[in-house]
Amino acid sequence: MTQPLVSIICLCYNHERFLREALDSVLIQTYPQIEVIVVDDLSLDNSAAIIQEYVAAHPHIQFIQHAQNQGNCRSFNEAFALSKGEFIIDFATDDVLHPERVAKQVAAFLSLPEKVGVVYTDAELIDEQSKPLGLFYRRNTKGELFPKPAQGDVFADVLGRYFICPPTMMVRRQVLEELGGYDASLAYEDFDFWVRSARNWHYYFLDEVLCLRREHAHSLSNQVYKPGDRQLQSTIQIIQKAQALVQTEREKEALVIRIQYEARHAYFTGNYAEALTLLQMLEDEGGMRPAYRLLKWLTQKRVPLQMFRKWYHLLRYGRTAA
Known part of the structure; x- marks a missing residue:
C-alpha cells in the first residue's frame, strides 16, 4: 500500500537561534513520504542564509523567501497552495519534532474514520536553551491526564477552553481545502481554525509526546494584548x-x-x-x-x-x- 504524502510547512520569522534544531528535526523523520516547504517571512536576522544552506545540502526542500512581511496566515496559505500532501503539519521553526512524529500521526489517521480531520498530541515544553520545562498537559502521579483533552466532536470544547497544543496538530488536507486555508485577515490562526474546522470535522488526541514546544518571550502565544492589538x-x-x-x-x-x-x-x-x-x-x-x-x-x-x-x-x- 502506498504511504500518503505529508507536507511539513515550516514558517520562519527571526528564528536564527532555533532554526537548525528545527530543520534537523524535520530531516530526521522516520517516515519516508515527506514534502518540506520552508517560508521565511522577511526575517531580520540570519535565518534566510541558514535556510539557503539547508536547501543547498537538501535540494528537495522548497524555499519561499518573502520580500515583504506577510504574517503567519498568508505565509502558510502560500505554502499550502504549493503543497501536495494528504496530511499537513504547520510547523513554526522555533519548535522541534520528535523523530517518529509524522509516522505515528499518519498511523493514527489511517486507523481512524475519515470524519477525523485533526490528530493532535501532547508536547514537551522547552526554554530558549532547549532545556525541558515539563509537559503541556497536566498529569497526576499515575501519569493520567487531567482534565482529559477532548476528542470527537470538540466544537463546544474549543469555544469554552484552550486545550490543544497548536504545533502538535496534523491536519487532513481536505479540512484546509474546505476552509480555504487560514483566514488571512486575522493576526493569528489557531482559534479560528479550531472553531471553523471543529464544526464539521472530528478531532483525535494521540496520547504521546511527539513535539517540543519552545517557550520564549517573543513567541506569539506569549504576547500580552497591548491597546489596539x-x-x-x-x-x-x-x-x-x-x-x-x-x-x-x-x-x-x-x-x-x-x-x-x-x-x-x-x-x-x-x-x-x-x-x-x-x-x-x-x-x-x-x-x-x-x-x-x-x-x-x-x-x-x-x-x-x-x-x-x-x-x-x-x-x-x-x-x-x-
Whole structure:
C-alpha cells in the first residue's frame, strides 16, 4: 500500500537561534513520504542564509523567501497552495519534532474514520536553551491526564477552553481545502481554525509526546494584548464567526464562557473599546451576570485596574499574569 504524502510547512520569522534544531528535526523523520516547504517571512536576522544552506545540502526542500512581511496566515496559505500532501503539519521553526512524529500521526489517521480531520498530541515544553520545562498537559502521579483533552466532536470544547497544543496538530488536507486555508485577515490562526474546522470535522488526541514546544518571550502565544492589538481584534472576529455556527445549548454556554474570558482580558489590558464590544456580545448571548454589569460600568468609566491584573490571575487561575 502506498504511504500518503505529508507536507511539513515550516514558517520562519527571526528564528536564527532555533532554526537548525528545527530543520534537523524535520530531516530526521522516520517516515519516508515527506514534502518540506520552508517560508521565511522577511526575517531580520540570519535565518534566510541558514535556510539557503539547508536547501543547498537538501535540494528537495522548497524555499519561499518573502520580500515583504506577510504574517503567519498568508505565509502558510502560500505554502499550502504549493503543497501536495494528504496530511499537513504547520510547523513554526522555533519548535522541534520528535523523530517518529509524522509516522505515528499518519498511523493514527489511517486507523481512524475519515470524519477525523485533526490528530493532535501532547508536547514537551522547552526554554530558549532547549532545556525541558515539563509537559503541556497536566498529569497526576499515575501519569493520567487531567482534565482529559477532548476528542470527537470538540466544537463546544474549543469555544469554552484552550486545550490543544497548536504545533502538535496534523491536519487532513481536505479540512484546509474546505476552509480555504487560514483566514488571512486575522493576526493569528489557531482559534479560528479550531472553531471553523471543529464544526464539521472530528478531532483525535494521540496520547504521546511527539513535539517540543519552545517557550520564549517573543513567541506569539506569549504576547500580552497591548491597546489596539490586532490579536484582540482577530479574537472578536472569530467569536462573531462562532456566533453564527453555534447550534446547541451546550455550545452557546461555551461561547458565553469564551466571551466572558475575553471581555475580562480586554478590560484588564486597557482595551476598553474592545471590552465594550465583547460585553455587548455577551449581553446579546444572555450572559450578563451582575459581575459583568459591573465590568461594563468600569469599562465605560475607563477605571484603570491594570495594576491588579496579576493578582486577579493569581486568584482565578492560580498563577500571575505575564
